Amino acid sequence: MGKIKRIGVLTGGGDCPGLNAVIRAVVKTGLIEHGFEAVGILDGYDGLVRNNMIELGYENVSGILTQGGTILGTSNTAHPFQYVPPGGDASKAEDRSDDCLKNFQNAGLDVLFCIGGDGTLSIARQLGDIGMPVVGVPKTIDNDLYGTDVTFGFDTAVQIVAEALDRLHTTAMSHHRVIILETMGRYAGWLALVGGMAGGGDVILIPEIEYDLKRFSLIVVSEGVKRPDGGLVVRERVESSHDQLRLGGIGAHLAHIIQHATRLESRAVVLGHVQRGGTPTAYDRVLATRFGHEAVVQAVAGNYGVMVGLRGTGIVPVPLTEIADRQRLVDPGCEQVRAARSVGTCFGDA
Ligand code: F6P
Numbered sequence: 001m002g003k004i005k006r007i008g009v010l011t012g013g014g015d016c017p018g019l020n021a022v023i024r025a026v027v028k029t030g031l032i033e034h035g036f037e038a039v040g041i042l043d044g045y046d047g048l049v050r051n052n053m054i055e056l057g058y059e060n061v062s063g064i065l066t067q068g069g070t071i072l073g074t075s076n077t078a079h080p081f082q083y084v085p086p087g088g089d090a091s092k093a094e095d096r097s098d099d100c101l102k103n104f105q106n107a108g109l110d111v112l113f114c115i116g117g118d119g120t121l122s123i124a125r126q127l128g129d130i131g132m133p134v135v136g137v138p139k140t141i142d143n144d145l146y147g148t149d150v151t152f153g154f155d156t157a158v159q160i161v162a163e164a165l166d167r168l169h170t171t172a173m174s175h176h177r178v179i180i181l182e183t184m185g186r187y188a189g190w191l192a193l194v195g196g197m198a199g200g201g202d203v204i205l206i207p208e209i210e211y212d213l214k215r216f217s218l219i220v221v222s223e224g225v226k227r228p229d230g231g232l233v234v235r236e237r238v239e240s241s242h243d244q245l246r247l248g249g250i251g252a253h254l255a256h257i258i259q260h261a262t263r264l265e266s267r268a269v270v271l272g273h274v275q276r277g278g279t280p281t282a283y284d285r286v287l288a289t290r291f292g293h294e295a296v297v298q299a300v301a302g303n304y305g306v307m308v309g310l311r312g313t314g315i316v317p318v319p320l321t322e323i324a325d326r327q328r329l330v331d332p333g334c335e336q337v338r339a340a341r342s343v344g345t346c347f348g349d350a
Helices: 019-034 045-049 097-106 118-129 154-175 190-198 250-262 272-276 282-300 335-342
Strands: 006-011 037-041 053-056 111-116 134-138 178-183 203-205 218-222 234-237 245-247 266-270 306-311 314-319
Touching: 006 019, 006 045, 019 037, 019 111, 019 282, 037 045, 045 097, 097 118, 111 118, 111 282, 118 134, 134 282, 154 178, 154 190, 154 218, 154 266, 154 272, 154 282, 178 190, 178 250, 190 203, 190 218, 190 335, 218 250, 250 266, 282 306, 282 314
Parallel strands: 006 037, 006 111, 111 134, 134 306, 178 218, 178 266, 203 218
Antiparallel strands: 037 053, 234 245, 306 314
């Protein structure tokens, strides 16, 4: 592998606070420390399939540290190996990975930095298998990626959940109502657990701990919690997506059951995409910058096919093969759950 001259960067999956901070760190580290040229691939893997790229100079990445979203755009459906154009028919998916490789080579790129969650990183691994040098950076507000203690974006989303709970407390108290706050998080309860602890929720329901309905006032429920009769509450199915189920609605379902059972007025609030928006916290800005810098360090060392992850206090390379098809769920016996229980938080279990 020759010396790197030109680098590509893309953001895939759902948007997340801190994406721009990583783009900035990758591009600036490349420019300042190594004199690399940088190219941004637009709308995630869609831009790689359709050769939709822009040159990224210093001026393009200045002033974006604090911006939410991603200046490159993103897609949580574009998949080079099962490609369906935006709005297309999912049953007509095509393998367009050859086009990706061609576009990558024609753009003169030496390495591709893929910033995303499990879907984006598993595609990065597949692209690595067909000969594209890739380095991944772990993103998600869900904090459910295997191989890193924390993903960037999580801290910001926790802050938003905590602030929402602070505000909901007043209505719950004043009206003697039960209020249920439904968080995102997919099949992992991290966001509900840590946000709920920070916001002093009386009850935190997460997919990893089975629950029984009792009498509560402020309840934090993760969207991946199952109904009392066992099923997930699914809002929508997106056929062309890596993870087809879009969860949502468990809060309203529980509010209905609780109101009926207790005769206490019950309301559900769904935080939704508010959790992914806006400026990243200071913690996420710094973590994103460290991740972006270390991703370039790994590429310069010729260490491809890895993701950078936080282990303890340091950033380390983790092989993409190690994280494939694995999720980092909450261990019901973990220290955070024990700490929450010790201050009287209920998880709905015995
Ligand atoms: O993975 C991030 C996430 O926000 C999940 O918490 C949530 O289940 C999902 O994405 C929502 O996806 P969409 O933006 O497609 O509705």
